[in-house]
Amino acid sequence: MSAAESAEEPQSGTGQPEGEEAETAAEEAAEKAEETDEPQDVWSARQDLWHHSPGIMLGSSAAIGGSLVAGDQHGVSGGQVVGDVIMGSKTEIHYVGMSGPAYASGDLPQHVLERLTRPFAGCDSFDTALELLRSERVVVLTGTPFTGRRTAALNLLRQAGASPVHILDPDTSLTALAHQLTGSQGYLLGDLITYNDQPLRESHLRSMQEKLVEHGGYLVITAGPHAAFEDTVRTTPWEPPAPDAVLQAHLETMVTEDRFAPLLGLRATRDFLDRKHQLREVVAFARALAAHARGETSAEELERFSLSTVKQQVQEWFDDGTVSLHDKAFLIALAALDEGPYALTAELSDLLYGYLLNIEGGGGLRARIPVFGTSIAKRLQLARARLYPESEHTEWGPVRQTKSAFLDERTPMALLIEVWTGHPSSRPALIRWLKQLAEDGRPLVRNRAAATAAVLAAADLPSAMALLIEPWATARRYRLRLAAANALTLAHLLDAPNIPRILHAWCTSESDRIRWTTYRAYALLGPEIPEQALAALSLAAREMDPEEADEEEARELVESTAVLLLSGVGSLVLRQLADFLQDEQKVRDLALRAFLAACERTEDDAEGARHALLAWQARAAAMPGTEDDRLLITLWRAALGDRTHTALALERLRCWVRQADTDPESEAALADLLSSLAVTGPDHQRLSHLLRTVPGGHGGPPPPVASRLLTALASSPVTARS
Known part of the structure; x- marks a missing residue:
């Protein structure tokens, strides 16, 4: 590995063990030596960024992925969701329930039972469980956490007439449970603890039933979806009531009837219910x-409440010692690759887990990751996420994938910000992980690394610049520099x-590496700040030494300017390029080279591929005398009349002629353009020669359209259109 490459590795001291790290470094060095480090062209890089950035980050913006030439400009500039996630004020949320230490086990006071069960919304699964409880005296209620299982269990016991209620210790041995069912009529065993080799068996239930019958008691057991049961054990799945029903049930106990309907009609209420909130959050919102x-909470606080629940959930995940480091790595990876393929997220989360484990272990640890046995359902349940099928854009076309995403689209940004700013000890691992993602061969992975860096920059610009973006921008590899440009674009x-x-x-x-990164960033971000972008690019051209300039850098400067011309602010850029013709030679050359580069680009529509600038020319020619029409012709005349650019300008016209052979609209626009360019006799002769000698496909004779265009040119007066 070269010294330059070594310098790009984070010196955190938290990497892999020496032997493994040396082996990995050798493999990476061999791979880098084999591959050609060529920059991805700006046009495809722009499309990749558009296709593979999170939807919440770009919204409907055409700044990056909009159609070529005069596309709609819809800058998102953060927006309500993003701005609130990053900068929003904090709203305190307190979840009040019966899970506190006072009632972990022992008798539940009657007044507490009544308070907890009074606001309750029924549902079909509750009715089913109640019928079974009355007939069998014991019910096993299974469901996910925070869905109201425990409140439902207490209501089941209350409606069955089982009072007082005794809370059983979930750590009690299954074989000893039956001996504790004495002295009370109602029993609740919450969050049953079982193991695959020690499941809840039918024999356990039978012995419990015998004891319950003796004393006229009832027992409700709640368990998570992954509790272990013998096949013969009958369980009742808990499907919670709708959030709006739960909200109404709690509100009815808190406010008077005249205030009930107006509260439900508030925008904050409607927005809250549209989200997939947990029932504990619904109850907390009812209190808010x-x-x-009562005048104790402002409308603004209500508006922030929903987002605050997202932030609180994220904090719980990373503060909770029972959530494994492996699961926390998955949560981070899911935040970075939200709406991406699940398998890819799982793969990259294992990589991050290894880096995090070395921080916790002080270095020298090798992550032991189970190859099989990881439960997708359990992971997604923890993350409050979902699986869904959808097509993923690839260089080979759309490919059907199984994707994963958080239920609440605000979670990824809130999570990444919490990890970066709330748990800075994780930064060395995140830096190394994101760098590896930025160098990945898959466009989705590379662009999500940039998007993650952008979120971190929006939350903590100095640290993100120093630790991520600046090292990428100065890297030898073009992929890292492109990641820096993408990150700056999305951060803005x-x-x-x-x-x-x-x-x-x-x-x-x-x-020169920093300058290359900047040109690429302007190509992506320029439509959002066109005047600043053009001023900076022309300044770079002015200060560039033609004898010392790297051809790759000069080409990037030209291509970035061409991208701006074919963006949603094309007319503004067109005016500026025309003004550049009156500037010094280096700026004039930038304008003409960028214009001719844009002439080469094609865009796909329903009728096939068309040259984007020729389509623009056709629209402008339909309204002769407009500024776009005049300026396009001005740039063509300047390119044809400049000895440095004449040959390339003629080649671009030949390409347009070949397209016009199968496109009547392009033929009409080209006929009009050629007539406008035949200002003098020499102009007329040069264009006539081009049409007589333009090769057809595969080097054949001139296409039929050339003869028709020649006839149109011969019949046109040798004058310029005003």
């Missing part, structure tokens, strides 16, 4: 609504501060 009705869309200032300073940096 009641406080609002997330309202990160000072991104235009950073790019302006970088545009004339002494580092």
Whole structure:
């Protein structure tokens, strides 16, 4: 590995063991030596960023992925969701329930039982369980956490007339449970603890039933979806009532009837119920609504309540010692790859787990990851996420994938920000992980690394710049530099501060790597800040030494300008390029090279591939005398009349002629353009020669359209359109 490459590795001291690290480094060095480090062209890189960035980050913005030429411009600039996730004020949420230590086991006071069970919304699964409890005296209620299982269990006992209620210790041995069913009529065993080799058996239930019959008692057992049961054990799945029913049931006990309907009609209430909130969050929101009705909570606090529950859930995940490091790594990976293929998320989460484990173990630990046995359902349940089938964009076309995403689209950003700012000890692992993702051969992975860095930059710009974006921007590898450009672009869309200032300073940096990164960022972000982008790119051209400039850097400068011309702010860029013709030679050359580069680009529509600038030319020609029409012709005349660019300009016209052979609309636009370019006799002769000699497909004779265009050119006066 070269010194430059070694310098790019994070010196955190938290990597793999020495032997393994040396082996991995050798493999990576061999792979890097074999591959050709060529930059991805700006056009396909822009499309990749559009296809593979999180939907919440781009929204309907056409700044990056919009159609070529005059596409709609819809800058997202953060928006309500993103801005609130990053900058939103904190709203305290308190979950009040019966899971506290006072009632972990022992008799539940009657007044507490009545208070907990009074606001209750019934449902079909409750009715089924109640019927079974009355006939069998014991019910096993299974369901996911925070869905109201325990409240339902207490209501089952109350409606069965089982009072008082005794809370059993879940750590009690299954064989000893029956001996504890004496002295009370109602028993609750919450969150049953079982193991695969020690499941709840039919014999356990039978012995419990015998004891319950003796004393006229009832028992409800609640268990998670992954508790172990003997096949013959009958369980009752708990399907909770609808959130709106739960909200109404609790509100009815908190506010007067005249205030009930207005509270349900609030926008904050409607927005809250549209989210997939846990029932404990619904109950907490009911208390917030009641406080609002009493004048204790503002409308703004109600609006923030839903997002605050997301932030609180994220904090719980990372503060909870019972959530394994492996699961926490999966949560982070899911946040970075939300709406991506599940298998990819799982693969990359295992990589992150290894890096995190080395931090916790002080280095020298090798992650032991089970190859099989990891429960997808259990992971997604913990993450409050879902699986769904959807097509994924690839270079070979759409491919059907099984994807995973959080139920609440605000969770990924909240989670990434919490990890980066709330748990800074994880940073060395995250830095190393994101760097490896940014170098990955899969566009989705590379772009999600950039998107993650953008979120971190929006939340903590100084640290993200110093630890992620700047090292990427100065890296030898183009993939890392592209990741830096993508990260800066997305960070600006997330309202990160000072991104235009950073790019302006970088545009004339002494580092050619920094300058390349900046040009690429302007190609992506330029439609959001077109005047600043063009000013910076022209300044870079002015200061570039033609004798010392790297051809790759010069080409990137031209291509970035061409991208801006074919963006949603094309007319503005067109005016500026025309003004550049009056500038010094280096800026004039930038304008003409960018214009001719844009002439080469094609865009697909229902009728096939068309040259984007020729389609623009056709629209402008339909309204002769407009500024776009005049300026396009001005740039064509300048390119044809400049000895440095004449040959390339003629080649672009030949390509347009070949397209016009199968496209009547392009033929009409080209006929009009050629007539406008035949200003003088020499112009007329040069264009006539082009049409007589333009080769057809595969080097054959001129296409039939060339003869028709020649006839149109011959009949046109040798004058310019005003």
